[in-house]
Amino acid sequence: MPRRSVADAARTHAAILERSIDLASVEGLEGLTIGRLATDLQMSKAGVLGHFGTKEELQLATVRGALAIFAREVWEPAQEAAPGRARLLAIADAWMSYLGRDVFPGGCFMTAASTEFDGRPGRVRDTLARANERWMAVLAADARAAVKAEELPRGTDPQDIAFGMNAIAMGVNQARHLHGDASAPDRGWRALRTMLGAPRARRRALPRNP
Amino acid sequence: MPRRSVADAARTHAAILERSIDLASVEGLEGLTIGRLATDLQMSKAGVLGHFGTKEELQLATVRGALAIFAREVWEPAQEAAPGRARLLAIADAWMSYLGRDVFPGGCFMTAASTEFDGRPGRVRDTLARANERWMAVLAADARAAVKAEELPRGTDPQDIAFGMNAIAMGVNQARHLHGDASAPDRGWRALRTMLGAPRARRRALPRNP
DNA sequence: CCTACCGATCGGTAGG
DNA sequence: CCTACCGATCGGTAGG
Numbered sequence: 001m002p003r004r005s006v007a008d009a010a011r012t013h014a015a016i017l018e019r020s021i022d023l024a025s026v027e028g029l030e031g032l033t034i035g036r037l038a039t040d041l042q043m044s045k046a047g048v049l050g051h052f053g054t055k056e057e058l059q060l061a062t063v064r065g066a067l068a069i070f071a072r073e074v075w076e077p078a079q080e081a082a083p084g085r086a087r088l089l090a091i092a093d094a095w096m097s098y099l100g101r102d103v104f105p106g107g108c109f110m111t112a113a114s115t116e117f118d119g120r121p122g123r124v125r126d127t128l129a130r131a132n133e134r135w136m137a138v139l140a141a142d143a144r145a146a147v148k149a150e151e152l153p154r155g156t157d158p159q160d161i162a163f164g165m166n167a168i169a170m171g172v173n174q175a176r177h178l179h180g181d182a183s184a185p186d187r188g189w190r191a192l193r194t195m196l197g198a199p200r201a202r203r204r205a206l207p208r209n210p
Numbered sequence: 211m212p213r214r215s216v217a218d219a220a221r222t223h224a225a226i227l228e229r230s231i232d233l234a235s236v237e238g239l240e241g242l243t244i245g246r247l248a249t250d251l252q253m254s255k256a257g258v259l260g261h262f263g264t265k266e267e268l269q270l271a272t273v274r275g276a277l278a279i280f281a282r283e284v285w286e287p288a289q290e291a292a293p294g295r296a297r298l299l300a301i302a303d304a305w306m307s308y309l310g311r312d313v314f315p316g317g318c319f320m321t322a323a324s325t326e327f328d329g330r331p332g333r334v335r336d337t338l339a340r341a342n343e344r345w346m347a348v349l350a351a352d353a354r355a356a357v358k359a360e361e362l363p364r365g366t367d368p369q370d371i372a373f374g375m376n377a378i379a380m381g382v383n384q385a386r387h388l389h390g391d392a393s394a395p396d397r398g399w400r401a402l403r404t405m406l407g408a409p410r411a412r413r414r415a416l417p418r419n420p
Numbered sequence: 421c422c423t424a425c426c427g428a429t430c431g432g433t434a435g436g
Numbered sequence: 437c438c439t440a441c442c443g444a445t446c447g448g449t450a451g452g
Binding site for chain 4: 244255265
């Protein structure tokens with residue numbers, strides 16, 4: 001039997017990460033264990049661990065993978081929109097669509113991981129905190145542009161907008177996963193539109209998960 | 211050495227719970243272990259477990275204890291206020307004060323536990339979900355009274371108010387514990403006042419933790 | 421409330 | 437990528 005090729009190893013690496021992201025979104029980043037991952041993937045524990053070295057590195061890679069998915073699902077689709085309120089509304093659409101399609105089986109990965117690690121020191125927590133800060137800065141930048149263009153009331157604090165959008169997303173995630181409230185993304189969408197001063201009627205349907 | 215009295219046993223029970231609540235707010239309800247609890251309290255594992263029987267029962271007792279603290283800190287202080295908007299504003303004050311005083315060392319226990327368990331079946335999750343539903347119903351009831359009394363705009367959905375207040379509290383908790391943002395309760399307070407259509411100036415200082 | 425113990429699982433390593 | 441193994445810790449039990 002020949003040694004696995006580089007391409008094979010990369011495929012295995014990707015498969016481990018995919019499973020790790022899904023598992024961690026349900027069980028948490030600490031509840032995630034190498035043994036469980038190995039069983040699910042029909043590998044040995046050493047085989048799994050060999051790709052990352054330590055559990056902390058596995059956790060970090062898992063966080064980075066989940067962040068990439070969030071960016072692809074929520075940030076990227078809004079990049080065609082004009083800076084300012086139009087882009088905030090596009091982000092609001094993509095964000096609620098993302099929450100409605102259960103992109104992660106256990107709910108929003110970042111919300112779960114941030115809550116799990118906000119009381120622990122370490123690199124995982126730092127990575128999560130920095131990512132959330134960057135995301136808030138992205139939202140605040142568009143809010144600032146919107147105020148400048150008078151699309152939002154003069155004197156609006158851009159950080160208040162970023163804070164409010166993030167809070168609504170957390171509330172939607174809880175309503176959906178703790179209570180199984182399927183209408184939560186719609187409620188969140190209305191709250192976001194109200195906050196951004198946009199009309200709330202004629203909402204386009206949320207796209208299905210492809 | 212005489213057998214421990216009933217009063218002694220009750221004291222031990224209370225001490226275990228107190229430590230368990232603090233530990234779980236930092237490490238999570240699953241990260242909480244009987245061994246760690248025993249070490250902290252200088253007891254044997256069997257001594258700790260004897261008070262609860264199983265880890266699940268310990269988790270349930272811990273959740274109930276934390277819920278009682280939340281009710282004492284946020285619900286009770288607002289009961290003197292008149293039903294409707296006045297009481298919602300009193301709850302908003304108490305809630306932000308509670309978050310600012312770090313009543314639980316790891317941040318809001320209910321937010322952390324709900325996020326941790328929203329993807330797992332079982333009695334702990336059911337207890338958390340029911341508690342959150344009850345709390346949202348309390349908020350919605352006062353919102354309904356406020357709409358009826360025309361303290362909130364006609365047509366306001368009471369559940370939107372409950373949803374919004376809960377979301378803001380989650381956002382404040384994250385800002386405070388993931389980012390160490392000491393001004394988060396104040397930002398949340400302003401967001402709550404705006405949502406409830408109340409003036410935002412002349413805010414009274416948050417009381418210090420006694 | 422304790423000591424003493426159980427099987428299972430944890431993260432991780434040695435060696436191939 | 438595997439087998440085989442390490443010490444530590446997990447939840448829980450027996451017996452007192």
